[in-house]
Amino acid sequence: MRILHTSDWHVGRTFHGQDLLGDQRQVLAALAELVRRHAVDVVAVPGDLYDRAVPSVDAVGVLTAALGEIRAAGAQIVATAGNHDSxxxxxxxxxxxxxxxxxxxxxxxxxxxxxxxxxxxxxxxxYPLPYLEPEVVRRGFGLQGRASHQAVMTAAMDRVRTDLSGRPGARSVVLAHAFVVGAVTGGSERSIAVGGVESVTADVFDGVDYVALGHLHRPQTVTDRIRYCGSPLAYSFNEAGQSKGALLIELDAAGATTATPLPLPVPRPMAEIGGTLAEVLAGYQELVDHYLSVRLTDPVRPLEAMRRLKAKFPYALTLQWEPPAGAGDPDVESFGAAVAAAASDAELIADFLDDCRGVGPSERETAFVDQAIGLARAGAAVGR
Structure with a gap:
């Protein structure tokens, strides 16, 4: 049997305010093409199909279309809920x-x-195992006292092994949404720890042929039969260098497995860049269509930096100002002296701007400040 292991679609997710539905539509359509190209029998999705418990109408439409395309390509679908899903x-x-x-x-x-x-x-x-919140499911699983992820996953797998023992000769695949000890986070996962340790040990999955894991967005192998396929898209700049895709699992007659990574298209790559604003604007022409995280190193905070960046890089999403050591650090003593010596509100504001960004107000800003101070005083006079 050929199984395509994919997880953590997070349909409806935004990335620093950027709508990703178009990217998700494209990459999920590519999953259906993998099903067709590799004659996949079953697509296994261990959780986080949606990014939120109450998805938008558009997100529901994208997921519905993706599932329909996969079925039309010839595969059955086995899926379960993750911690993001309702x-x-x-x-x-x-x-x-x-x-x-x-x-x-x-x-x-x-x-x-x-x-x-x-x-x-x-x-x-x-055997699809949905995300199991310990305090919610412990009574149904017959657990006494305060439960843990390890305890509820052990109880769940005991049920799996009990059922499997009555099916001699049957091969087995478990889908689980969990954080297994030894695995590494990708950077964009939501923690599933609520007042306790969120991880479970790999040995709780003993006794089955393959374990298709979801929750962690970095593709990785826990053991030869326990794997994370990772998310189909990068959802954090920390994941920019990761290879995203799905796993083609071939399950033979004896239950032995082979795993082949299958890459997925990258609708819009991510990159992190840095330098002074002038250096960034003068270079990086090859990254104009990337999602960008920008780190500026100007000694003085540039004015309207994001607006100027977006004029060249429309997908610049985050901006940090990290001046050289010592530059831009507030001089508390000198500013305190300026406050004490300020002859007017306008001078105080000018000193504040100079202290924060290394340059005082422009003529336009000065006129705006004077107008604002005038309006505030007029309002105060009327209030008396």
Whole structure:
């Protein structure tokens, strides 16, 4: 059986205010093309299909279209809820959708009940484990006292192994949304720790042939049979250098697996650049269509820096001013003396601007300050 392992789509996510639905539409369509090209039987999605519990109408449309394209390409889909998803909303009409080849398992009560899909060698039991919040599910799992991620995942896998023991010869795949010890975060994940340790050990997944993990956005191998495929898009500048894609898992008749990374297109690359504003504006022509994080090193904070950057780099998203050591540092004593010696409000504001950015107000700014001070005084006089 050929399984395409993909996760953490986060449909509806924005990136520093930038709408990513167009990028997500493009990369999810590429997943359907991978299904077609590699004759994939099942697409496994272990959580975070949406980025928020109540997705926008447009996000629902993008996800619906993507799932439809994957089904049309010939694969069945097995998916579960992540910590970003609303399990009840995502799992609505699951029984009806299963008849069309979309198997959504999002409720903790259904843990241990497999989705059975046959190939020429017999059945493969897929066990989707939704994100399990310890304090929410501990009673349903019969756990006493305060629960942990390790305890609830152990209880969930005990149910899986119990069911699997009654299916001799069946191969098994677990989908889990979890942080497994030894793995490394990508930089854009939301922590799942609520008053406790969020990680689980890899040995809780003993006894199954393959574990398709979701939650961490960096693709990585925990063991040969326990893997994260990572997110299909970079969602942080920390992820700019990561190779994004999906994993093609081939499961043979004996349950042995091979994993092949399959790259996905990058709709708009990310980059981090730095220098003085003049240097940045004069260079980096090859990055005009990238999402950019810009670090400016001017000794004096440049005026309207982001506006000037966006005139050349329309996808500049973040800006930091990091002057050379000592430059731009506030001189508390001199500013305090200026406050004491200031003859007027206008002088105080001028001294403040000079102290913060290394240059006093321009003529236009001075006129604006004078007008604002006049209006404030007039308002105060009327209030008396």
């Amino acid at each position: 399990a009840p909303r995502l799992g609505a009409f699951a029984d009806f959708l299963a008849a069309g080849g979309l198997h959504l398992r999002t409720a903790a009560a259904g843990v241990g009940e497999p989705v059975l899909i046959d190939d020429e060698h017999g059945p493969v039991a897929f």
